[in-house]
Amino acid sequence: MIHFSAFEILGIACVISLLDTVSQICFKKAVDEAKVQADSFKNMLLLTWRLLSQLRSWVGMWCGLLGLFLWGIVLFQADVNFIFSLSAVHFIFIAIGAKLFLRESFDRKKWIATILIALGIFIISFDADHQPHSSDNISSAEN
Amino acid sequence: MMLVNMQLEKTQKHYHWRRYSSIDKIGEAQWNSVWTSQSEGWDFYRIYENAEVEGVKFSYFCVYCGDELIAIAPAFAICFNLELGVSEKAGHWIRQVQKIFPKFLVFKSVFCGAINSERSRCGIRGDFLVDSENIFKQFASALEDFRREEGAWLAVFKDFCSEDDAEFFGLSRALKGLGYRMTAGLPNKYIPIHFASVEEYLKTLSSSTRKNLQRKMKDVHSLKSPLVVEEYRRIDGYIDQIYDLYEKTYRHSNHHFEKLTKKYFYGYSRELKNAIFFLYFVQNDGQKKMIGFNLCTLHRDKNELRLFDKYIGLDYELSIEYSLYFISFLKNIEWCVANKVNKYVLNQGGDELKNRLGARDIPLWNFTKVSCPLFKNLKSPFSLRVLSLIFLTDFVQFLLLMSLKKLTELLVPRFTDFLNISSALNLFVDLFQSWPFWVVIFSMLTSLIVWPAVLSFLELSVAFPLAAISYVIVPFLSVLFLNEKISGIRWFGILLVVVGIAILAKKPENGKANQMGKDL
Secondary structure, three states, X not given: OOOOOHHHHHHHHHHHHHHHHHHHHHHHHHHHHHOOOOOOHHHHHXXXXXXXXXXXXXXXXXXXXHHHHHXXXXXXXXXXXXXXXXXXXXXXXXXXXXXXXXXXXXXXXXXXXXXXXXXXXXXXXXXXXXXXXXXXXXXXXXX | OHHHHHHHHHHHOOEEEEEEOOHHHOOHHHHHHHOOOOOOOHHHHHHHHHOOOOOEEEEEEEEEEOOEEEEEEEEEEEEEEHHHHOOHHHHHHHHHHHHHOOOOOEEEEEEEOOOOOOOEOOEEOHHHHHHHHHHHHXXXXXXXXXXHHHOOOEEEEEEEEOOOHHHHHHHHHHOOOOOOEEEEOOOEEEEEOOOOOHHHHHHOOOHHHHHHHHHHHHHHHHOXXXXXXXXXXXXXXXXXXXXXXXXXXXXXXXOOOOOOXXXXXXXXXXXXXXXXXXXXXXXEOOEEEEEEEEEEEEEEXXXXXXXXXXXXXXXXXHHHHOOHHHHHHHHHHHHHHXXXXXXXXXXXXXXXXXXXXXXXXXXEEEEEEEOOHHHHOOOOOOOHHHHHHHHHHHHHHHHHHHHHHHHHHHHHHHHHHHHOHHHHHHHHHHHHHOHHHHHHHHHHHHHHHHHHHHHOOOOHHHHHHHHHHHHHHHHHHHHHHOOOOOOHHHHHHHHHHHHHHHHHHHOOOOXXXXXXXXXX
């Protein structure tokens, strides 16, 4: 059985974030293309239907699934709370991706808010006192 | 009838409304031309308007057919302060916050209907009653205008009675498709007076209630200081005492709406022809002390004479000793019998007690429309719909990760099973039979529908950080359901996330994402 160190877990989390960023950008582009505002349940289904007919959303879906697969592997090694908190870097990737590929508007407030959220999540994930199932713990338990 | 309908079809297009901020601008003659048999009309609203009740603003909707006035509906705006409806301790804290933020927990609402009456009525000229639906559409339009002007979140058609057939039918049809929700209001209670004496009325009650009332009457008669009841139409000399008792009762009550003024009671005394004041005195050492009052109004409506019990004011210390509430109730029954009144109408609340006293219900209905930006503005990240979609996404995400963890716990130890066809088949069978597998599938499918819905409203760079609200929710859920402990530093991280979300959600416009919405 392969065991990951905390840094390796962080590395995988970065790859997952990258995959998810690609997935999100693809989805957002596809949603914009679909030109449906999901203001009713019927329109939600219509939007999903239109997304299914776009290549972009399929690329997004596969990237998302691959990310999910990696999540599955990492999740086996750490507790939900810890892993869920690791993706601080996710927000930065998404912000940069949205700025570069979706040409979304960014002002100072938006950057500050994004950085605060990322920082908050970074602090949560580096709260060393609360990494209950690091690989060492699992190894020692197995021994 | 056909002729009337044809006539109406011709005239429908000419309906229009005007709003007046004062009843004097309409004029008594004009008002009475449409407000015919209704109980509380011109003088009642004039008294209320001139009473300078704090926080209440009146408006009168007049519907015209051409230049002809054909209908009037009273309306009012009121600030409902939540401080008044909570416990004394909570009220104290709310008042402290309100010193800095005066509008904290104060909600402005506009109402169409009577401010304080037995039931709401609109005056519609008899020959136009058949078209009440279109007239109420005009009232709804005027109410919306009033709501916008006042910046209120709630618009309510208040306390309409389903017994008023034509009006109620027109109202409920007119409001269809306008976003109003019909809810039952507090019913009014009445006692049909079909007995010849109070004794006969007492016989209609259950034996325990009857004995209880008889005992109270007996006790009052045996008290050293006798109770004296006096009936007045004008109470100018007693106004201070009456207002003092009103204030005592107001403070004693848990539910407050508007606080009446002395001027209001003066108005009833001087201008309202059908107001009756029952004053309750205790004779003590040759001195008369007022320990309670009961203000009633008498109406004739649809050939029916009704006594409406409007306000009661009690000196609580003495009123219990003298069972003043029950004594005044029996006094009113006695008055109704003596004056051939058909119905004694009680005010709202205290249902259980009133039912024991033989009261029947007058069902009242409210039609409410919420126009809060939180609910309405889909383009705002604070929109309830978008937020609920984000919450749903986060919940599904949480569900997905939890079940994925369970699934990997099942799969990883049996990874080598994939090398052998039969064991791989067994593994798949086990997989299909395990709940985490189906939760993963369900969560993924739900995500596929819900998340694009969020993206259809917001920019990705706004929606995604907003979804970080799960970093606040998940630790709470972990503490609650997984018994995990959260350290101080982690709470600090959570706080940063909350601040970030607050800044992001406060951003006034979220640009391009909603360009699509604008295009649509």
